[in-house]
Amino acid sequence: MLFAIPRRWLVLFAVMLAFLPVVIDMTILHIAMPSLTPALGATGTEVLWIIDIYPLLMAGLLVPMGTLADRVGTRRVLLTGLVVFGVASLLAAFSTTPSMLIGARVLLAMGGSMIMPCVLGVIRKTFEDERERAMALGLWGTVGAAGAAVGPLIGGVLLEHYWWGSVFLINVPIMLVVAPVAYALLPRLEDTTPGKWALGQALILLVGIIAVVYGIKSGVGAGQPLWRVGLVLSLGLAMLAWFTRIQLRSAMPMLDLSLFRHPAIVAGMVMALVASGALAGVELTLAQELQYVLDKTPLQAGVFMVPIMAAAAVGGPVAGDLSNRFGLRLVASMSMALAAASLAYLAHADLQAPGWPVPSALVVLGLTLSIGLTASSIAIMGAVDASKGGAAGALEATGYELGSGLGITLFGVFMTSVYTRTIVLPPHLESALGAQATRSISDSIVVAQRLDAAQADVLITAAKAAFSTTHSILLTAAAMLIALLSVAVFLMLGSHPGKRGAHG
Structure with missing residues (x-):
């Protein structure tokens, strides 16, 4: 019976439901962009702002909102967030x-x-027992990993039958269910951190993070003038330095910077940043390879990624159980090493080859990245008191947002650079059209539509060959990055107490 379930697990169920639409929203929009762009008549600049404004603001708001929750209570802030x-x-x-x-x-x-x-x-305040907390964070990790992975599939299904707005409208009935459940289940009394929430400090931090992230994205991704990029980055770094100085001098800082003295928190942040960035870039690359090169529809591309989703769905609980059995250090570092190996294989595999090798590699990738990201949560949440759970959760979520946003930007720039150098244009192509065709495979397809059939076929063939090469180089680079991460995490968690045999 429902009421036989301990209340803490019902609370976990409620907050996981609340979290699901947020993570789905991070990836579902990419599938909808080709449909909503002509429907709204959006320019290229407007499209970039539609995509980027969400992760930009999220990156800047997470820490202020997390510390606000520690001050006034997570229940109040969570319920307000659900309504908004x-x-x-x-x-x-x-x-x-x-x-x-x-x-x-x-x-x-x-x-x-x-x-x-x-x-x-x-989750931190509800689960005081470390073993139970590891399992709870594992279940949370399942929602995060599977939700982000299933976003494109849900988007593809909705766009097959409805208009582009359906990818947002689906959130409304979920929130109508989740908000009353959360209101009923979440405890009204909870430990909070003393002191007032400083709005001024929150704005300083918000401006600083947004300026730094926007400066990096515009400089690396959009090719803005160097002086403008330098000005924005300087502003952002100055604001962050100002915020840090205030925190160090304040008796009751908004963000307790002593959190960064915990090696487990630093390791968790690095894992969240690098792994989420690599995962976002890999998903972007695979989605384009499947649709542009292998001519799959958005729905077919989503179905192709089902092994990743299915594996990610079980990775969270597996991470909690393995961490309790063998220790966080071994589980976190080995999961990243196996993820690197699967990426290295996928970099050179024929994605259309029959049989089990490619689906198996996708399963390993989804499982190990899910385990690794959940391990980062276990490391961070296990290193703080319950009263600082919101701030620690905000730091981790900021790592995810920054990693995903910057990962897509850096992968996109790398992709453009390799593609431009790799594509072999057909002879006698006008210089203006040639310059456009070398920017990306989507630009090559646009140019091909303006050519005669024979020349268009040559360009499309060249574009697909160039992108396949680009895809292989990018996945190889991601594999190397995650392999280095596995070594770094092993070293940083050397003093972590969660070794085999701990906690009984």
């Missing part, structure tokens, strides 16, 4: 202009930044 996210989803679904959709995405980011750190904070 639901309303914003409704506005986004029925947006009639790019500006309206950008505004709705701003509200989505505000709601999401309230929900994400509170979910982790609630």
Whole structure:
């Protein structure tokens, strides 16, 4: 019976439901962009802002909202976030202009930044037993990994039958169910951190993070003038330095910087940043390879990724159990090493080859990355008191957001660079068309539509060959990066207490 289940596990169920739409929203929009761009008449710049405004604001708001939750209570902030996210989803679904959709995405980011750190904070406060907490974080990791992976599949299914706004509208009924359940289950009394929440400090941190991330993305990804990039980055770094100085001098800082003295927290942050960045870049690369080179529809591409989703769904609980059995250090480092091996194989595998090797590699990738990311949560949450769970959860979520956003940017730039150098253009192609065709495979396809049939076939064939080479180089680079991460995590967790045999 339902009421025989201990209340803490029902609380976990409620906050996992709250978290699901937030992670799905991170990836579902990429599938919808080709449909909503012509529907709203969005320019290239507006498309970039529609995509980027969500992770940009999330990255800047997570820490302030996490510390706010520690001050006033996670229940209050979480419930507010659920309402904001639901309303914003409704506005986004029925947006009639790019500006309206950008505004709705701003509200989505505000709601999401309230929900994400509170979910982790609630788990930290609800589960005091370390073994139970590891399993709870494992189940949470399942929702995070599987939700992000299943986003494109859900988007593909919805776009097969409905208009682009359905990818946002799906959040509304979920929030209508989750909000009352969370209201009923979450405890009204909870430990909080004393002191006032400093709005001014929150704004300084918000401006600093957004300026730094935007400076990196515009400089590396958009090719903005060097002086402008330098100015934005300087502003961001100055604001972050100012924020740090305030925290170090304050008797009751907004963010306790002593958290970074814990090797487990630093290791968890590095894992969240690098692994989520590599995963986002790999998903972007595979999605384009499947659709542009192998001519699969968005739905078919989503189905192809099912092994990753299925494996990610079980990776979280497996991580909790393995960490209790063998220790966090071994589990975290080995999961990253195996993920690197699977990526190295996929870099040179024929994705259309029959048989089990490619699906098996996808299963290993989804399972090990899910285990690794859950291990980062266990490391971070196990290193703090319950009263600081919101701040620690915010730091981890910031690592995910920064990693995903910068990962897509850096992979995109790397992809463009390799593709430009690799593609062999057909002879006698106009210089202006040739310059456009070398930017990306999507530009090559646009150019091909303006050519005669014979020349178009040559260009499309060259574009597919160039992108396949690009895909192999990118996945190899990601494999090397995650292999280095496995070594770094093993070294950083050397003093972590969660070794085999701990906790009984």
